[in-house]
Every structure is written in structure tokens, then in C-alpha cells.
Amino acid sequence: MSEALVEFLQHLVNGLSVGTIYALIALGYTMVYGVLKLINFAHGDVYMVGAYAGFYLADLLLPGGTVQGDGVAGAMVRALLVTMGAMVLCGLLGYLIERLAYRPLRSQARLTSLITAIGVSFLLEYGFQLQPWGFMPIEFPPGPTPRFFPELLPRVALPLGDVNVSNYDVIGLGVAVALMLGLQWIVYRTRFGTAMRAVSFDPQVAGLMGIPVNRIISWTFVLGSALAAAAAILNAVPRPQINPLFGLMPGLKAFVAAVLGGIGSVPGAMVGGLVLGLAEEFVAGYTASSFKDAIAFTILILVLLFKPEGLFGRVTVEKV
Secondary structure: OOHHHHHHHHHHHHHHHHHHHHHHHHHHHHHHHHHHOOOOOOHHHHHHHHHHHHHHHHHHHOOOOOOOOOOHHHHHHHHHHHHHHHHHHHHHHHHHHHHHHHHHHOOOOHHHHHHHHHHHHHHHHHHOOOOOOOOOOOOOOOOOOOEEOOOOOOOOEEEEOOEEEEHHHHHHHHHHHHHHHHHHHHHHHOHHHHHHHHHHHOHHHHHHOOOOHHHHHHHHHHHHHHHHHHHHHHHHOOOOEEOOOOOHHHHHHHHHHHHHHOOOOHHHHHHHHHHHHHHHHHHHHHOOHHHHHHHHHHHHHHHHHHOOOOOOOOOOOOOO
């Protein structure tokens, strides 16, 4: 295998690994926009909360902070419990955000909800930077000092010629694809998905047809927030440093991925995330790594200029 081919395949593996994270976060943006026409800028911070939820749960299940001596089965069970627990906690957080912050303003102008989303985002980011409260049984809030996410599974190198691939890459890609296919099945093959698409099309008519609109919207937030928590765990395990601004840049990039794929489109969010991850990796690998973060926003500008509906979006006409 030539050196150039090895380098290309290595960038491909790295790009897919990051792209699946963006895709999972982007699904939350696109689901909420699909049913409420709201850009939930707090979604990236829900992703951050997911990482901390996993951090605290792992601390409970792994007090020594090491996986040495654990069998593979035990480590897998622990990783599954941490991931599921973080998804449940973030799902509850998503429900509370929708119930307390967005639902009371649903009849107001969209700009009001957008400003509220930014406020919720700041509340989570800076609330998590407070010093720990003494009455809590755990060190919560975590404070501004970065924490290191524990190693849930031992890292194992998987030989693939000269390309460096680890079990983290394989597990992350497999879990992300399974979650995305599961969401696709829920949206297009279940009664809940049918109701969600009906609410997305016209919430008033859906309500007249007997669909519990508020409940559907709440569960949409729960589902999107749970996916963000799964993405946070998948990202925090191989890149272990987390802090209260952990979700800021991934959240913005996932929003770009949702716009690129066509915000409101579930397949579009998946494709947009993968395209963005690959674009970042190849730009950083073949040009300048300092341009890595700028490429997402370059793509955003180009999409808005030349194809604002995104790759899978539909052109809609606003009545005035």
C-alpha cells in the first residue's frame, strides 16, 4: 500500500469518526426544527451535559478511575450503563427545557423562542462553571476546571494494513449508525413518527385530528437530547477532556451539518454530518490544520448563498 493511499485512508477513518458525532448532534437540531421551526441553540449544551452525566455515572460505576482488571464483558456492560444513563438524563433535560422555556412562548414570534434558546445555552454553559455546591453528594456544578473523562473501555489497536484504527473508531461508528437507523425507523415506521411528521406538517390540523401535539413535541426534544448524550459519550471516550464549553463548537458545527443536509431532513442531517467531518479532516490533512474550524462556516456561507434549502431540503415559499 503506497504512502499516499495510507494517508488518504487514515484521513477517511478520522473524518468518518468525527462526522458521525456531528451527524448525531445534527439530528437533534433537525428534529426540533422539523416540528417547531425553532433552531434550538441550546442543543450543543445538552450535548455538554451528556458528557458530564456520563462522567458522574462512570465515577459511580468506576470509583478507581481505571479499567485494569475488568473483563471485556464487564467493561462493555459498564459502558452501556453509562451511555444509557446519560441518554436518560439528557432526555429528561430536553423535556424540561421544552416544558419550561419553549412551550410557554410557543404562541409568540419565532424570534422570542430563538432568543430564549440562546439564553438557555448561556445558562447551561455558565451554570456549569459555578463552584460545587456544598450540600450536593457529588461535586456539582463541576466548575470551570476541565475534567478528564474516564476510560470506559481499554483502547485496542485493530490492524488494518498501515492504517491506524482502534476499537473506539469501530464502536463509535457502529453505535452511531445503529442509532441513526433506529431513529429513521422511528420516524418512518412507527405511530409516533407518523404523528411527529403530522405535527411538522401542520400542528393545528394535527391537533384537530386527535394527535397530542404537546406530547409529541416533548418526546421529540427527549429523543433529540438522548441522541446528543450518546454523541457526547462517543466523543468523550477517545477525546477525554471535557469542560462546560465542551458543546459550543461541536454544537455550532452540527448546526452547519444540519443546514448542509437540509434542516428538517433526518437523512440530510446524517449526510451533512458525515460530509462536514470528512471535509474538516481532509482540509486539515492536505492544507492547513488551522483552517479546520473555519471550513464548517465556509460551507455554511456557501450553502446559504447557492443552495439554502440544503442537499436534501425542499424549497418552500413563505406567504406574506
